[in-house]
Amino acid sequence: MSNVEQQxxxxxxxxxxxxxxxxxxxWRRHRNPYYIWISEIxxxxxxxxxxxxxxxxxxxxxxxxxxLANAPxxxxxxxxxxxxxxxxxxxxxxxxxxxxxxxxxxxxNDKESVIALKGxxxxxxxxxxxxxxxxxxxxxxxxxxxxxxRYFLIEEDIMKGSTRTLMEKLVVELIxxxxxxHFNQALMELxxxxxxxxxxxxxxxxVMEYCEARITGKxxxxxxxxxxxxxxxxxxxxxxxxxxxxxxGQLLIRQRPESxxxxxxxxxxxxxxxxxxxxxxxxxxxxxxxxVELLTEGIPATPVxxxxxxxHIFSHIRWNLQxxxxxxxxxxxxxxxxxxTYGVEDEAEIGDSMTEYRWIGKEDMQxxxxxxxxxxxxxxxxxxxxxx
DNA sequence: AATCCGGGGTC
DNA sequence: GACCCAGGATT
Numbered sequence: 142m143s144n145v146e147q148q149x150x151x152x153x154x155x156x157x158x159x160x161x162x163x164x165x166x167x168w169r170r171h172r173n174p175y176y177i178w179i180s181e182i183x184x185x186x187x188x189x190x191x192x193x194x195x196x197x198x199x200x201x202x203x204x205x206x207x208x209l210a211n212a213p214x215x216x217x218x219x220x221x222x223x224x225x226x227x228x229x230x231x232x233x234x235x236x237x238x239x240x241x242x243x244x245x246x247x248x249x250n251d252k253e254s255v256i257a258l259k260g261x262x263x264x265x266x267x268x269x270x271x272x273x274x275x276x277x278x279x280x281x282x283x284x285x286x287x288x289x290x291r292y293f294l295i296e297e298d299i300m301k302g303s304t305r306t307l308m309e310k311l312v313v314e315l316i317x318x319x320x321x322x323h324f325n326q327a328l329m330e331l332x333x334x335x336x337x338x339x340x341x342x343x344x345x346x347x348v349m350e351y352c353e354a355r356i357t358g359k360x361x362x363x364x365x366x367x368x369x370x371x372x373x374x375x376x377x378x379x380x381x382x383x384x385x386x387x388x389x390g391q392l393l394i395r396q397r398p399e400s401x402x403x404x405x406x407x408x409x410x411x412x413x414x415x416x417x418x419x420x421x422x423x424x425x426x427x428x429x430x431x432x433v434e435l436l437t438e439g440i441p442a443t444p445v446x447x448x449x450x451x452x453h454i455f456s457h458i459r460w461n462l463q464x465x466x467x468x469x470x471x472x473x474x475x476x477x478x479x480x481x482t483y484g485v486e487d488e489a490e491i492g493d494s495m496t497e498y499r500w501i502g503k504e505d506m507q508x509x510x511x512x513x514x515x516x517x518x519x520x521x522x523x524x525x526x527x528x529x
Numbered sequence: 530a531a532t533c534c535g536g537g538g539t540c
Numbered sequence: 541g542a543c544c545c546a547g548g549a550t551t
Contacts, residue, residue, distance in 0.1 A: 185547050191537065225535030228549075262548045283546050300546090302530080338544065339539075369546095370532095402534070455535055456546090513536070533550075539543085 147351050151292060152315050152324065158347035159327030162334070164189075167196050169326075174248035174273035175206055181268045182229050182260060189333065195224050206246050210237040218406060218510035227406060227510075232260030250274045263309075271321040279312035280325045281305055284332025290364035291336060291354035299364045372459040376420060378431045379411040379451075379464040381522055382442045384500050386471045390526065391500040392519060393440065393469070394509065395492065402455070407509040409518060410440065410498075411462065421450075427463050435467070438492050442467040449521060453514040464518055503527075 142150075163169070166189065168180035179199060183192045199220050203209040209217070214234060221230035236258040240246060248269065249255050256266040267280035286299045289308050297304040316324050335342045343355050354360040384391035394407050412434035414422055422430065428444035435442050444465045453460040491498040501509065503523040511519065 182547095186535075186545070188537075188545080223536080225537085226547090228534060229547090232548085260548070264547055286546095366546095404534095453535085455533095457533060531551085534548090536545105538545080540541105 142351060147293075148315055150351055151348050152317050154347045155327045155331060156317060156320060156324055159323060159330055163326065163330055164334075167193060167200075172273065174250075174269065176200060177273040178248055178265075178269055179233070181265050181272075182233050183224065185229065185265070186226060187224065191224070195221070206237045206240050206248070209234055210241045214405065215508075215510060219508075222510045223513055223516070227403060229260055231404065235259045236261065248273065250276070252278070263305075267309075268325065271316075271325045273322075275319070275322040277313065277316045277321045279309040279316075280329075281308045281312060282329060284329040284336075285312065285325075287338065287364050288328055288332045288336045291341075291360050292348060292352045294353035294357065294359065294363070296363070296365055298367050300367045369456075372454060372457050374418065374459045374461060376414040376416075376418075376422065376461050376463070377411045378414055378422070378427045378434070379409050379462050379518065380431055380435060380440070380442065380444070380467045381409060381448050381464050381518065382440065382467045382469060385469045388469060388500045391502050392522065393442070393491075394499055394501055394519075396497040396499075398496075402458075403512050407511050408515045409464075410434075410438065421461065422463065424463075424465075428465055431465055431467070438496075440491050440498075441470040441472060443470060449518065451514055451518055453512070460514070462514065462518075 166180075168176045180192065180196055183196055183199075202216070202220055203212060212234070214231065217230050217234045218227060221227055224230075239258055240248060243249075244254065249258075250270065250273075252266060252270060255261060255269055256263070261269070264280055264282050267278040268282075270276040270278040271280055283299075286305070286308055289295060289311060290297075290299060293311070295304070295307070297307065299305070312325070312328070331346070331348075335346050339361075341360055343349050343352070343360060346352065346355075349355055352360070354363050380393075382393040384393065393410060395410055397403050397406050397408055399405050412430060414427070414430055416422065416426065416430065424447050427447075431444045435444075444467045446466050448464040448466045451462040451464060453462065499509075503526075506516075506519060506523070
């Protein structure tokens with residue numbers, strides 16, 4: 142069998158398999174470039190089953206590009222809450238504004254314009270151009286690299302950029318005339334349903350007959366992939382600060398900086414332990430560290446007791462969280478003083494004035510976007526208050 | 530080219 | 541508990 146025959150067999154059988162076996166997914170029910178774009182951004186590093194409910198809620202809340210472009214950023218983040226990689230959401234909204242400004246509100250269909258959109262790289266650009274506009278562009282994601290590395294026995298590290306480039310050239314050769322949309326989706330569908338990372342279902346594979354990895358028994362060893370470093374541990378002490386007086390039943394939250402990790406998301410106040418390197422502090426020490434932090438930040442509160450421990454693993458950092466219940470100190474004389482000075486009973490300034498702090502009740506959780514860890518902690522707290 | 534960005538799944 | 545999945549931006 143020649144290389145050309147091996148390629149023809151692959152493209153033909155894969156396409157036929159896909160047309161019979163493709164899943165009914167929300168973004169496949171229309172050929173709406175906006176829907177395809179949203180779905181492709183959400184599907185980066187995220188499985189289909191996780192994305193489906195987020196996708197449905199997202200297009201219900203932001204039915205058109207204009208709706209997305211004009212929405213408050215917090216609304217977009219709230220819709221993304223729990224999905225992770227929040228820069229995807231912020232970039233998506235920025236790109237929606239790009240589309241309004243530069244392309245009359247229509248997702249562009251030329252390569253240069255598509256890849257110029259924030260958050261759209263080589264993979265997503267290829268996905269949009271091929272799936273939405275049926276252009277013969279490669280869309281090489283992890284699924285595609287796994288399928289191709291096995292079928293064609295490509296023993297190159299898929300983490301290398303040069304390997305992706307090689308795969309892209311191969312895909313262009315493989316796309317059947319006029320079938321870019323179905324074919325690219327077929328490649329990914331096979332990777333998701335049959336040619337899975339571990340124990341692939343070779344016996345039901347439509348292209349098993351000429352799959353070189355299966356023939357040589359190497360399907361379990363491919364693709365080749367260099368290992369990433371383990372996340373560095375960080376011990377963090379969290380203040381679960383209960384309001385008193387006017388803030389009874391409320392918790393103190395703050396907004397994260399506008400760039401970096403979890404940018405502009407909301408969280409419970411916490412501090413990196415300066416003492417340990419990932420090791421748990423005894424409660425006494427942790428409360429000491431937290432006390433200093435509260436004082437430095439100008440938060441009028443004192444740690445009372447341990448509430449819970451929690452863990453949050455990012456790809457590069459592992460947060461070990463020790464959470465302490467704290468009581469707000471109501472300074473009677475300060476309130477009286479500010480009332481006479483300003484004529485109102487306003488809040489004392491908390492923090493460095495760059496950081497936004499807010500007291501919120503259980504109902505207000507709906508209004509702010511939190512990373513999953515803090516969602517869990519705050520919900521555990523409000524749940525406990527409820528049953529008390 | 531190397532590092533920064535979340536969260537969920539399987540075994 | 542160990543391991544897996546893995547696009548784009550930034551530097």
